[in-house]
Amino acid sequence: MEESAKRVLILCVDLDDDIGNKTGLETPIIGRENVLRAAERLALLDPEEADSNAMFASVKLSDDFSKSGYLTEVCVVSGLKNGGLDASRKAMSEIMHVAKLFSPSEVYVVTDGFGEEDIEPVLKARLPLAGVRRVVVKQSRAIEESYIVLGRYLKMLFTDPRFKRWVLGLGGLLITLFTVLSHFRSYEEVNTVFWSIVGITILIKGLDL
Known part of the structure; x- marks a missing residue:
């Protein structure tokens, strides 16, 4: 049965390595029980961490395929805390290591929905990627809790070192430049300089230059 069954690999991708940073x-x-224990450990340490939900979803997806007669393996791979190209390379290295051990005929990726899009084209080019599932936590009080979730992400923008240097640093620089330039130049010139700086910054960040 196992020789003829399709071999399905379920990958839970944690590109910013929350699992490593928070649990050690x-x-x-690799393996259903190991992933379950890791998800429980992460959920206990940080009940609001979205990656634990993605890990549980990975196990459930693996179980669903197993019930349908597929030979499955589930695993969690991670990148690096600060993200970027190095994080993608690390995650891809781990993915290829697991794929070499399991030799899947189909690969499914499960994520918490943030940031993992960068590795999907590379993964699709190197492995038989059959689907991507993004896990979004349901809110029991939709409107009220939407504001709470939004508040948490706004707080993260101003407290997380990965984001605050762009939000506060760039914001402060732009406000200062806008104020100084507006004192000496016309509005049109100030507006051109302002948006040029914004555009260059977005380009640098987007291309990891």
């Missing part, structure tokens, strides 16, 4: 666990984490 090293990736890849």
Whole structure:
């Protein structure tokens, strides 16, 4: 049965390595029971962490395929805390390591919905990627809790070192430049300089230059 069954690999991708930073666990984490224990540990340490939900969803997806007669393996791979190209390279290295061990005929990616889009084209080019599932936590009080979630992400923008240097640093620079330039130049010139700086910054960040 196992020889003829399709081999399905379920990958839970944590590109910013929350699992490693918060639990101290090293990736890849391979196997249903190991992934479950890691998800429980992460959920206990940080009940609001979205990656634990993605890990539970990975196990459920693996179980669903197993019930349908597929031979499955589930694992968690991670990148690096600060993201970027190095994080993608690390995650891809772990993915290829697991794929070499399991030799899947189909690969499914499960994420918490943030940031993992960068590795999907590379993954699709190197493995038989059959689907991507983004796990979004349901809110029991939609409107009220939407504001709470939004507040948490806004707080993260101003407290997380990965984001605050762009939000506060760039914001402060632009306000200062706008104020100084407006004192000496016309509105049209100030507006041109302002948006040129914004555009260059977005380009640098987007291309990881």
